[in-house]
Amino acid sequence: QVQLVESGGGSVQAGGTLRLSCAAGGFTYSPYCLGWFRQAPGKEREGVAVIYRDGGSTYYADSVKDRFTISQDNAKMYLVMNSLKPEDTAMYYCVASRNNLCTTLRARHFAYWGQGTQVTVSS
Numbered sequence: 001q002v003q004l005v006e007s008g009g010g011s012v013q014a015g016g017t018l019r020l021s022c023a024a025g026g027f028t029y030s031p032y033c034l035g036w037f038r039q040a041p042g043k044e045r046e047g048v049a050v051i052y053r054d055g056g057s058t059y060y061a062d063s064v065k066d067r068f069t070i071s072q073d074n075a076k077m078y079l080v081m082n083s084l085k086p087e088d089t090a091m092y093y094c095v096a097s098r099n100n101l102c103t104t105l106r107a108r109h110f111a112y113w114g115q116g117t118q119v120t121v122s123s
Contacts, residue, residue: 006020007021008021016084020036022114024076031112032099033103035049057103063087067083
């Protein structure tokens with residue numbers, strides 16, 4: 001049974017830094033991509049960042065490029081979020097995919113989702 005368990009969310013002031021972690025396990029076949037999505041109240045889910053497991057290529061939403069960094073280490077994945085803004089406030093979800101379109105940051109290409117961890121950025 002696939003398990004994606006997020007940790008590291010919390011509250012921070014604008015300009016601050018948070019690091020999210022995701023422990024991924026239970027895959028029969030290794031996923032092609034691991035990544036992060038977020039959803040703020042009243043808004044659609046947004047793909048934030050994805051890392052391709054084979055080779056480590058990374059892909060980011062324009063809204064977080066140059067501020068967020070995704071990385072992986074064996075069965076764990078991380079998202080370091082710098083220069084946080086109030087608009088980054090959302091529930092952040094760890095995701096995994098065996099769809100080779102996973103680098104497009106489209107939710108429909110991700111079959112596996114964690115429970116989410118809340119990030120709140122105050123101004």
